[in-house]
Amino acid sequence: MARRRKGRAIDGVLLLDKPGGISSNHALQRVKRLYGAAKAGHTGALDPLATGMLPICLGEATKFSQFLLDADKRYRTTAKLGIRTDSSDADGEVVETRPVGDYSREQILRLLEQHFSGEIEQVPSMFSALKHKGQPLYKLARRGEKVEVKPRRVTIHHIELLDYRPEQAELDLEVYCSKGTYIRSIVEDLGLLLGCGAHVSMLRRLDSGPYKADMMLSLEAIEEIATVSETDTAADDEKQRDLKALDALLLAPWTAVADLPRVIVDAEQAVRLGHGQKIRCGAATADPVLIFSEPDNGATEGRFLGLGQVSDNGVLIPRRLIQSS
16 A cells, blocks of 8 residues: 655645755755645755745646746856856865956956857856766765766856946856756856856846746745744644645646646546546647636636647647646
């Protein structure tokens, strides 16, 4: 008999503003405990140094986390010039210091346009979470092991020099990029092009796919919302959390893929899809589709059933359905 998963069957996406100084997994576990959730996962790790957008998927929302992993991201970072570290960020050990030249803003802008715009090739840091033979590179790096890290192609949709402070040897960048882009590598490479070296001293993720910076909630705010009155004498930890208030913070699982086309099915078709059967639907589409049931009881929107694919002959094939509670 399969072991029953502990915790609540709660579904949704929480947009966490990850604080600095903790790992993404540590932040995930704190959220999971707050919600008492049976299942949770994040959608792309941030380094302990980094802050910002970390979508946490609970329950059935984890089925759509890959779409967020594959989505474009937007970051803001501060580069410290003149100092290189082994991890290319402020958490690493200093490996080289060099004099910082008298660079002009125009010189930096020219380098950004020439080398960090459009499709580029970059070598990920040995301190990244990429795996080599099943082992994260950062674990190998901390053991002093070196392996060949192959370049990868990524796309920089937009890069902007927000501020340049020559007296502090610092500059601020905003980067809108494809999945798999390492901001540390951009800063490291820019420092090498300038001839002085550089490392990331601040990194903040602002957007992830459809989720924007102003939608995030800090861990402290979430914990405060979760706290019930001190006069509540309930002994059970779950009862001492305001689960209704916590659940109200969650976005629907389908918001991670909200830009996909929709297909509305009637009650009979919904049952057939739930049994894994195909139904005739309409025009074919190359993209996955969101499947909703028809609204009932005066609702403005039907129930989200999951993702499907419409074949060339107009047949809707269920691909990733959610379990109904």
